[in-house]
Amino acid sequence: MSEYYIYLRKSRKDREAEANGQGETLARHQKTLLALADSMGVKVSKIYKEVVSGESIESRPEIKRLLHDIEDGRCTGVFVMEVERLARGDTKDQGIIAEAFKYSDTKIITPIKTYDPNDEYDEEYFEFGLFMSRREYKTINRRIQRGRIASVEEGKFISSVAPYGYKKVKIRNGKGYTLEIDPERADIVRMIYEWYTRGIPGDDGYYRTMGATAICRKLDEMHIKPMVNDTWSKASVSDILKNPVYIGKIRWSYRKEIKKIVDGKVKKIRPDSHDDYILVNGLHPAIISEEMFEAAKAKAEANKKTPIKLGTKLQNPLTGIIYCNICGKTMTRLAPTSKTPYAALKCSNRYCKNVSSPLYLVERKMIQFLEDWLESYDLKAKSYDELFTSDLELSVKKNAIQSEYNELSTIKEQLENAYNLVEKGIYTPELFIERSQTLNSLIREKEQIIEKLEEEYHSALLEQKSREEFVPKVRKVVETYWEVQDMQSRNQMLKEIIQKITYTKEKPNTRGDRENANFTLNIFPKIPIKLPMS
Known part of the structure; x- marks a missing residue:
């Protein structure tokens, strides 16, 4: 008994048409092909709907099921909108599909033409159609990739889902998307970095740093949920701590898909890349400072666990040190x-x-x-206690810096007024030059004072951190x-x-x-x- 099947699969153009409101593609194609079968007086017994987007046969379950089902030779013909829907993969995939139809003596029926794979001319036409389909696919893919890279280099966000702490938004008066801060989740991101780099205070008042696993437990205890799951995973926290998007950067092609032959089969892997990727300033605001990001990165590098064989324990306490x-x-x-x-x-x-x-x-x-x-x-x-700066002294130093900034702002306003006065003719050019030289000299003097005060302030902060955190760790x-x-x-x-x-x-x-x-x-x-x- 002869059997007829229908194979349905969306193309990229179909998805674009759906986005423009032209209706669901597979439903329209199914209706068209059923009408074609009816006009030929044949009955369709199976319909295969490919809902996943895959380049190869391996990644498309319905085409694999179809090829398996036509092997026994009971299928007389497969209805498809175009032969290109069957394969846009590499030459190997195209050969597998062509041979499957040829040796099972299964016809390919489209609204335009019926292909008999055992007819010499139809076979050549069919293979040429697959070849042109593959060529078109590569051309389209190259164009898309170039467009993506151009958008990334402009600082746009092109991924489908915004990272935790951000919302994906349309660029105003322009094409593409960028990110805006989600205030509530951004605070969680800041807290994760704070816990990881500085830690949380213990009962003795000293800070205890936390690893990614401990941070997961802490977030779950606080009933703070991640974007998708109900609980946090170590991988999700680690990804947050490594993602430069949080310092206002856009990273692309960091984990490129690489194909390898393993046991005779093509396997796809996505290893971390450390040099061959794009990293540019994004259009979006940062959530954390670069200093904190680098601190987290340094800690992660220092805490890398040494690979050891499964089932064995580390024997050298000085490993990695x-x-x-x-x-x-x-x-x-x-x-x-x-x-x-x-x-x-x-x-x-x-x-x-x-x-x-x-x-x-x-x-x-x-x-x-x-x-x-x-x-x-x-x-x-x-x-040494006398040398360490107290909290009160730190506060005084900080106020002194702010006071100097205020005075600097006043001097700059005076210089701006001098420009206005000379433009209005109140100052002569000679008087303006004399006045501007004096004010510029004061500005340089204030900037030098501020630079020195800020250096002293940050040095004092480091001293305090050393005393409060480092010494107790050494003692322990x-x-x-x-x-x-x-x-x-x-x-x-x-x-x-x-x-x-x-x-x-x-x-x-x-x-x-x-x-x-x-x-x-x-x-x-x-x-x-x-x-x-x-």
Whole structure:
């Protein structure tokens, strides 16, 4: 018994027509093809509606189902609006479709022409139609991509969904879209960055920074919902912390789709790109400062977890922290052996002459350095208290800066008035030159004073931050380090206070002299200012 099928699929032009109010495309096409079948006196037994937009056969479930169903040879013909609807993929896809219709002896019936794949001329015409369809697709796609890139370079927002904290709006008196701040959600974005970079105050008054997972839990506890789901995920928080849209930038092609052959099949992946992408100033306002964005970026880089095998635990507490001072490579952990019954620290560069040392000895010297630093700090605390700026002094400095700005504004107004007076003929040119020189000199003087005051103010802020946040963190590490047995926890504790350590050892220990720490450590704390280190 002969069977006839209908295959329906929208083109890009159809979607544009629907947007202009010309009705639902598939319904119109179905009606047309059913009428064609009726006029031919045949009955349609199956209708395939392709609702997804996919370039390849793999991404189109209905065309796969159709090809499977015509394999048994029972289908006499497939009704379609145009042969191009069947395939706009690559040559391989077009070949698969052409062979499926040819070997199953299935005709392709369109309102204009019926194609018999076993007829030599029809086959050539059919293949030529698919080829031209593919060529047209590529041309259209190139034009669209060029248009998108041009819009991005103009600072427009071209993605379909606005990021959390923004609303997508039409550009006034122009083409395209941009973003405007959603005040309520923008405050949530600011809070996420604040928690991640500065933290939240604990019971002891000191700030505790939060990771992406902890931020998720905190937002859920506060009954703050993300854009789509009911609860926050680590990925959504991490995306917010990495997205430069929040500092007023537009980023495009950061995660390009790349095709790879895996086990004989084409797989699509979207890896993060770090150089081949567009980053421009957007037309939209920023939600956070560039300083805070960079702080979040620096923390994320510092807290990158070292890849370890599934089911194993981190064994080296100095992973990602300690580096060879000779060649710059990372120092790695050597597991204990029968000859050396202790873990050792060794340069990962096999050609480097840096000599290894017992890991516990390196840890001991590092903690001793921190203990000495704290002792020195405590001894000088009283005298140092006088050097630290109090909250009252900070307030006075800030008011002084504002006062200078006010005076600068007054002088600039006087200069503007001088221009007006000379234009009105009240000032002679000679008097104007004399007056403007005096005012410009005062302006330069005020700007120098403001620059110095602002430098002192920001330096004082860094001092205060160091005293309130850094010192307690160092004290906690010193007091609890040896009690913590989990190496991952030790690693995270150290990354909170140490930027990096460099290691140098020129000569190996002699027999029986293993406890001699004859190596040099250069320790670079994550400290905003220079405090007493000896």
